[in-house]
Amino acid sequence: MxxxxxxxxxxxxxxxxxxxxxxxxxxxxxxxxxxxxxxxxxxxxKPSRAYFYWLMAPAIILLACISLYPFFWMIYMSLHDVELGSAVWNNFENFTKLATDTRYLNGWMLLFQYSAMCLLLQIGIGVFLAVALNGSRYEKFLVTAFLMPMMMAPIVAGLVWYFLYNGTFGWYHWLFQSLGILGAKSILASPTTAMYGIVIVDVWQWTPLITLITLAGLKRVPQDQLEANMVDGASPLRNFFSVTLPNLYPVLLIAVMLRFMDNFRFIDSILVLTGGGPGNATKILPVYLFEVSFKFFKLGRGAAIALTLLVVTIILGMILVKVFDRQNRGKA
Amino acid sequence: MASRDIVHYDTPLSKAFRWFSAVFIGFYLIWTLLPIFVMFVSSFKDLLEAFKIPAVGDWMGAAVFFDFSPTLTHYENLFRNLNFTSYIVNSLVAAGGSALISVVLGSMCAYSLSRIEFRGKSDLFFWIISTRMAPVVAVMVPLYAIFRSLDLVGTLPGLILAYTTFNLPFAIWILKGFFDNVPYAIEEAQMVDGATRSQAFMSILPLVAPGIGAFLVLCILFAWNDFLFAAIIGSGGAKTLPVATRELVQPQNIQWGSIMAAGVVTTLPMMLLGLVIRRYLVTGLTMGAVKE
Known part of the structure; x- marks a missing residue:
């Protein structure tokens, strides 16, 4: 050596x-x-392949134990009535029941509604913020400040916002009331506004990620093209829409997919803020799944719901990986 | 420089845009930092002070927010009466343990994946990454059933394994990108000089060490901030900080001061760590798709 x-x-x-x-x-x-x-x-x-296979084995075996094995378990559970220590075959009943379960179907609808609202706001605000920040004197400082919410545990973020939304001593509630947006009822207490309440928290926490991604994308926009257009008399606005934005699409697509999947993945803050209520107003599918599995302990039913959720996520993941590949090939 | 002059000429529209964006950034800054600021300040207020709020529409009355005498009682309460020291240790062990396992096994696997081609490699790769993308609640249903039968529920090893379900695929995926950037010629040169395969592997580790370090930190951050796994798999014996914080919310008396203090204790270390690995953050959070 x-x-x-x-x-x-x-x-x-x-x-x-x-x-x-x-x-x-x-x-x-x-x-x-x-x-x-x-x-x-x-x-x-030629390097011996055995060496590489040995190097790979521990990770793959461990991953198989903690992800592939549970996956087959999930399929098994979804086909049975699972009680403590026993499982009885029930002829796909877990799945057929889902078709008439209004809370399940409602959960899907609310999930997409929730994601759509979050994404629209995050993309709108995030991209504008990035364009405004790009090349500014204070860019570094501001970006660092914007990072802070993302470092926060979602559960803590949820608790802090729960405090701020509180109907008797919450500062944001006071602000909303003073501005005349809300009545005496807290934003989380009424079924019509509770969804906006949880969307605001997600937007607060994750818009900075969109801004960061967009900023990274903006650095790659060909400057000479912008300048050439400028010389030819294009307005900055025109330039933005015909040069900058098309260059941003790939990164934005990735950002959208990642956030979309995270909305499937994390429900920490929703559990604290509303727990799915009032009524079922914010019971998006993962929250419903959590309730079925760990409140009512209907693990078989839960597994069936989890399986449907997983299938949709995997399809989304396939699309994302395709986008990744195209992105990487474009760079090389 | 000439072209710069063209870009920077001012029309009324661009002037307006600049003003508008400055105002917007200002508002956004306040909106982003306000909840964190409120959390910090409230953790130093005593119970009654935290509940003080002006009348509706009384804008001047908002100054009441700063009208308090700072106290450390909530922090004392956390560490004296509520046993938070042991929760910090639990969090550290669970997050650190899973991060370490993930990064060590992950870098071995990522290195191999980066160096050889074999049939079904892309399928294997997709399986690895889809593990990471799976919704936490969905993964947890069977995992809970399995862990219960193995008596792993409520133990730190169980929690470490649970965190590894999302940290290991993440580490493999990200680190493969790192090894891809190290030219194979370096190892070839080593082996020409008589190094064994393992020595060659070891010799390129210093090149990727900063990245590996950053992603170790990021894995810790993901695990530290997790609530669902900790609440279900770790319930009982392995209570972590987020779960302990959540448990302070009781229907009868919500101890806001202590909750905010616990929030600070949970959040502050991660904010500092986030600043340390700032350079790798975007890469990490976008799973390597976007590089700064």
Missing amino acids: TDTALPYDRAGGRSESLFRVRQILDSVESRPAASGVTEPIKLNP
Whole structure:
């Protein structure tokens, strides 16, 4: 290991180390030329594959144990009535019941409604913010400040907002009331406004991510194109829509997909803020799934719901990976 | 420089845009930091002070927010009476343990995936990443059933394993990108000089070390901030900070001061860590799709 840096050690390679390099190179050059054999020495032996498989094995095996095995368990559970310690085959009843379960269907609808509202606001505000920030003197400082909500545990964010929304001593409630937006009832207490309440929290926490992603994308917009257009008399607005925005689409698509899937994944703040209520107004599907599985302990039914949720997520994931690939190929 | 001059000429419209965006950024800054600020300040108020609020429409009365005498009682309460020290230890062990396992196994796996081609590699890769994308609640239903039968519910090893379900795929996915950027020629050169395969692997580790370190931190952050796994899998014996914070909310008396103090204790370390790995944050949060 002492002479590992040899072939690259151009600067310091004066003494005997240089000598050794030369020796190797000489032997490589001279032998094949003299004998004419196509594969004379194994200077660069094809790395043995076994080594790589061994290196890969622990991670793959562990992952199989904690993700593939549970997945088959999920399928098994979804086909049975699962009680404590027993499972009875029930002829796909868990699935057929879902078709008439209004809270399940409602959960899907609310999930998409929730995601759509979050995404529209996040993209709108996030992209505008990025464009406004780009190249500003205070960009670094401001971006750092905007990062803060993302570092917060979603559950803590939920609790803080629960405090702010509180109908008797919440500061945001006071603000909403003073502005005449809301009555005496807290935003979370009424079924018509509760959804906006949880959307606001998600927007607060994750808009900065969209801003960061957009900023990264903006740095890659070809400046010469913008300037050329400018010289030809295009307005900044025109420039934005015909050059900047099309260049942003790929990154924005990734941002949208990631946020969309995170809305499927995380329900921490919703659990604290409303717990799905009032009534079922904010019971998006993951929240309903949580309730069925861990409040009523109907694990079989829960597994059936989880399976449907998982299938949709995996389809979304496939699309995302396709986008990733295209993005990476574009760069190379 | 000439072209710069063209870009920066002012029309009334661009002037208006600049003003508008400055105002917008100002408002946004306040809106982003206000909840965090309220959390910090409220953790130093005593119970009655935290409940003080002006009458509706009384804009001047908002000054009442700063009318308090700072106290550390809530922090004392957390650490003296509520056993928060042990929750911090739990959080550290669970998050650190899973991050360490994920990064060590993940870098081995990512390195191999980056260096060889084999049939079904893209399928394997997709399976790995889809594990990470799966909704936490959906994963938890079978995991809970399995862990219960293995008596892993309510233990730290159980929690570490649970966190590894999302940290390991993340580590593999991200680190593969890192190893892809290291030219194979470096290892070749090592092996020409007589290094074994493992020595060659070890010799390129320093090149990716900063990245690996940053993603170790990010894995800790993901696990530290998790609530659902901790609440279900860790319930009982392995209570972490987010769960302990949540449990302060009781129907009868909500101890806001202590909740805010617990929020600060949970959040502050992660905010500081986030600043440390600032450079890798976007890459990490977008799973490597966007690089700054």
